[in-house]
Amino acid sequence: MPPALPLDADCRPDCPIAAAGEVLSGKWTTLIFRDLFGGTRRYSQLQASLAGISPRILADRLRMLEERGLVHRRVIPSVPPKTEYSLTDWGRRIEPVLVALAGFGQMVQGIGARA
Amino acid sequence: MPPALPLDADCRPDCPIAAAGEVLSGKWTTLIFRDLFGGTRRYSQLQASLAGISPRILADRLRMLEERGLVHRRVIPSVPPKTEYSLTDWGRRIEPVLVALAGFGQMVQGIGARA
DNA sequence: GTAACTACTTCACTTAGTGAAGTAAATTTC
DNA sequence: GAAATTTACTTCACTAAGTGAAGTAGTTAC
Numbered sequence: 001m002p003p004a005l006p007l008d009a010d011c012r013p014d015c016p017i018a019a020a021g022e023v024l025s026g027k028w029t030t031l032i033f034r035d036l037f038g039g040t041r042r043y044s045q046l047q048a049s050l051a052g053i054s055p056r057i058l059a060d061r062l063r064m065l066e067e068r069g070l071v072h073r074r075v076i077p078s079v080p081p082k083t084e085y086s087l088t089d090w091g092r093r094i095e096p097v098l099v100a101l102a103g104f105g106q107m108v109q110g111i112g113a114r115a
Numbered sequence: 116m117p118p119a120l121p122l123d124a125d126c127r128p129d130c131p132i133a134a135a136g137e138v139l140s141g142k143w144t145t146l147i148f149r150d151l152f153g154g155t156r157r158y159s160q161l162q163a164s165l166a167g168i169s170p171r172i173l174a175d176r177l178r179m180l181e182e183r184g185l186v187h188r189r190v191i192p193s194v195p196p197k198t199e200y201s202l203t204d205w206g207r208r209i210e211p212v213l214v215a216l217a218g219f220g221q222m223v224q225g226i227g228a229r230a
Numbered sequence: 231g232t233a234a235c236t237a238c239t240t241c242a243c244t245t246a247g248t249g250a251a252g253t254a255a256a257t258t259t260c
Numbered sequence: 261g262a263a264a265t266t267t268a269c270t271t272c273a274c275t276a277a278g279t280g281a282a283g284t285a286g287t288t289a290c
Contacts, residue, residue, distance in 0.1 A: 016220030017149050017213060023223050024216075027140065027278080034132050043237055054279050059238060069226055079287050080236040090226060097219050098132060100211040101139075105131030107208055108138050111184055142247080158268055169248050174269060194256045195267040 020097070023068060028053050029061055030101065033087070033094045036071065040086040065091070135212070138183060143168050144176055145216065148202070148209045151186065155201040180206070 024030055028050060035041055035049050047058055062085055065071035070091035076082040087094075139145055143165055150156055150164050162173055177200055180186035185206035191197040202209075 014224065015146075015149070016217045016224060017145060018220070019224050019227075020216040020220030021142070021145055023219075025142065027136065030132060030136055031130075034130070044235095047237095052279085055238065056240085056280090057278060060278095068223070075237095078236095080234090081286085083237065090222065093222055094219060096215040097212070100215040101135040102131045104138075104209060104212050105133070105135030107205065108183070109129065109131060109134050111205060112134075159266095162268095167248085170269065171249090171271085172247060175247095190268095193267090195254085195265090197266095198268065 023065075023070070024097075026057070026061060028057060029065070030098070032058075032061055032065070032071075033091070034098055036085060036087045036091070037095065037098060040084050043083050043085070046085065070094070138180075138185070139212075141172070141176060143172060144180070145213070147173075147176055147180070147186075148206070149213055151200060151202045151206070152210065152213060155199050158198050158200070161200065185209070 024033075031050055032046065035046055041049070043058070043062075046062075047053060047055060050058065062071060062073065066073050070088055072086050072088050072091075074084045074086070076084060139148075146165055147161065150161055156164070158173070158177075161177075162168060162170060165173065177186060177188065181188050185203055187201050187203050187206075189199045189201075191199060
């Protein structure tokens with residue numbers, strides 16, 4: 001039985017895996033999705049959770065994801081103003097990727113433990 | 116019903132998603148897996164398929180994946196010698212990630228078409 | 231008036247990736 | 261027998277991406 005989606009090299013030039021890779025480019029994007037999958041988060045919460053991320057990169061990634069319609073940004077007019085980020089309906093469709101990555105990552109951790 | 120694998124921010128410090136991200140780091144790694152998922156490939160075949168990859172990066176990634184036990188490297192003692200790369204049993208377990216990425220990528224392409 | 235708070239931006243620096251060129255060794259071509 | 265070919269890389273100079281410390285803006289608490 002062939003796979004449900006084309007995984008072979010012939011999926012170019014409009015390869016969906018490459019398209020996903022463009023959205024998930026950079027070290028931090030999947031981890032931002034992971035955190036937002038847990039619910040709405042503020043900028044400072046994301047920065048604390050993503051230990052080591054540069055504020056510039058966090059702002060860049062959030063802006064990119066918002067432009068693509070995967071993340072919603074909401075400014076709360078308090079003092080000082082706060083910003084909330086959450087996944088859109090489109091963004092929530094990253095879930096199967098995160099689940100698959102978590103499964104693969106657990107396997108990789110298992111290899112590392114025995115190596 | 117909670118997700119089968121921990122997707123929330125509390126999955127640190129040994130977050131399996133972050134572990135997967137380390138293996139799949141860089142622009143090209145998932146595309147190398149995609150190509151090798153289609154079967155054994157030679158270095159020159161991968162270089163042709165991954166249009167634009169630098170030979171240094173291709174060699175680096177293949178070496179990293181071999182060291183992690185996800186890719187098998189076989190030198191054929193012909194003249195000039197050829198090198199074949201294939202997925203190991205561990206490496207083949209990337210399949211669910213590729214399938215999920217392909218599904219997400221198709222959705223992203225769909226968004227792009229209407230934006 | 232000084233400090234604190236939040237969400238950033240700016241800037242100098244390091245790391246990752248690019249792409250053209252070079253290497254090695256045998257083998258076919260002239 | 262000298263030159264060109266083939267494959268899998270390596271080297272090197274350059275550009276892009278990411279880091280991390282510091283700064284900014286506007287308001288309120290002291």
